[in-house]
Amino acid sequence: MEQVQAFLRSLVGEDRFWIAELFLIVLATAFVAWILALFVARLQARAERTVNPWDDALVNSINPPASILVWLVGLTLAAGLAGAATDSEVLNWLGGKPRAIGFVVVVTWFALRFAKEVEQNLANPRFVRKPIDATTVRAIGKLVRASIMITAAMVIMQRLGYSVSGVLAMGGIGGLAIGFAAKDLLANFFGGLMIYLDRPFKVGDWVRSPDQEIEGTVEDIGWRLTRIRTFDKRPLYIPNGIFTQISVENPSRMLNRRIYETIGIRYEDAQLMAPIVKDVRAMLEQHPEIDTNQTLIVNFNSFAPSSLDFFIYTFTKTTEWVRYHEIKQDVLLQILKIVEQHGASCAFPTSTLHIADLPELAIAGGREKPVGA
Numbered sequence: 001m002e003q004v005q006a007f008l009r010s011l012v013g014e015d016r017f018w019i020a021e022l023f024l025i026v027l028a029t030a031f032v033a034w035i036l037a038l039f040v041a042r043l044q045a046r047a048e049r050t051v052n053p054w055d056d057a058l059v060n061s062i063n064p065p066a067s068i069l070v071w072l073v074g075l076t077l078a079a080g081l082a083g084a085a086t087d088s089e090v091l092n093w094l095g096g097k098p099r100a101i102g103f104v105v106v107v108t109w110f111a112l113r114f115a116k117e118v119e120q121n122l123a124n125p126r127f128v129r130k131p132i133d134a135t136t137v138r139a140i141g142k143l144v145r146a147s148i149m150i151t152a153a154m155v156i157m158q159r160l161g162y163s164v165s166g167v168l169a170m171g172g173i174g175g176l177a178i179g180f181a182a183k184d185l186l187a188n189f190f191g192g193l194m195i196y197l198d199r200p201f202k203v204g205d206w207v208r209s210p211d212q213e214i215e216g217t218v219e220d221i222g223w224r225l226t227r228i229r230t231f232d233k234r235p236l237y238i239p240n241g242i243f244t245q246i247s248v249e250n251p252s253r254m255l256n257r258r259i260y261e262t263i264g265i266r267y268e269d270a271q272l273m274a275p276i277v278k279d280v281r282a283m284l285e286q287h288p289e290i291d292t293n294q295t296l297i298v299n300f301n302s303f304a305p306s307s308l309d310f311f312i313y314t315f316t317k318t319t320e321w322v323r324y325h326e327i328k329q330d331v332l333l334q335i336l337k338i339v340e341q342h343g344a345s346c347a348f349p350t351s352t353l354h355i356a357d358l359p360e361l362a363i364a365g366g367r368e369k370p371v372g373a
Contacts, residue, residue, distance in 0.1 A: 029074025053121030191240030264307025307347030
């Protein structure tokens with residue numbers, strides 16, 4: 001090394017030797033960055049042959065933070081060398097605190113990328129046999145990223161010469177004031193936390209509230225707002241604190257869908273009610289899409305003003321909305337067919353007018369006259 005330095009001094013002179021050192025540092029930085037890129041490419045090729053969520057996340061997170069870190073170290077060393085040779089305050093400053101702060105920023109960037117990649121992989125069936133619930137993974141990912149950001153901010157403040165203990169003490173006093181001033185914001189934050197812990201619904205669920213005009217598919221659960229896409233495709237933004245005060249129904253977690261219909265036949269077909277009810281029950285028990293393990297009722301129900309009513313109460317095996325209506329249509333059409341096969345008809349609203357007897361009329365002289373007139 002001394003021989004190389006002596007050769008460079010003889011080549012460029014003592015006064016300009018620092019320029020040669022500066023050139024070598026930049027050249028070495030570029031070489032290391034190139035070697036690092038090749039190494040990461042090898043790691044990526046190796047990671048693609050496995051399905052481990054951790055190594056894929058690590059490899060995908062290394063670059064560009066690692067390359068930027070190499071250039072940060074190299075350029076700040078070069079800046080420090082140039083500053084020492086030229087007595088430049090700016091270059092000397094660049095070789096001090098900015099290097100440490102830049103190092104913390106780059107490491108934080110890598111940690112955030114790694115946390116994001118792991119979050120995506122743990123919810124991906126390609127990497128995990130039983131993927132973790134997307135809502136849970138998101139909540140954990142947000143907490144981890146928030147912790148990384150807070151830790152990085154504290155380290156940077158320490159590097160800048162601020163007392164972290166003093167900042168924490170001031171934060172405790174200021175937190176009380178902020179808590180009183182932003183109680184709604186805190187209510188929404190803790191409401192979001194309760195959603196993550198209790199999990200009454202998750203992203204992708206269909207939810208609705210009987211207390212509010214809320215119904216749609218959950219698209220995102222944030223720390224302050226939950227975004228729900230209504231069925232007419234409008235986004236609905238709901239503060240999380242609302243969910244601590246209302247009832248929420250989650251139809252996505254239903255086990256079956258119910259068919260509950262009333263059918264009326266004419267009073268003239270009263271003698272056919274028993275066989276019709278019997279055949280409808282038999283049809284439902286044999287229907288491949290009806291869950292016979294659930295409650296199944298077919299009974300004559302009431303004497304309505306214009307009809308004799310019987311009702312069906314049963315459950316489909318599917319919970320899919322479109323498929324459910326196809327099954328319900330098939331069931332109703334078969335009921336109509338059964339009613340017609342027995343020679344009966346479905347009733348419709350009718351009225352019967354009874355006219356009282358009129359006195360006898362006598363026809364006299366071409367005119368209608370009552371008898372005895």
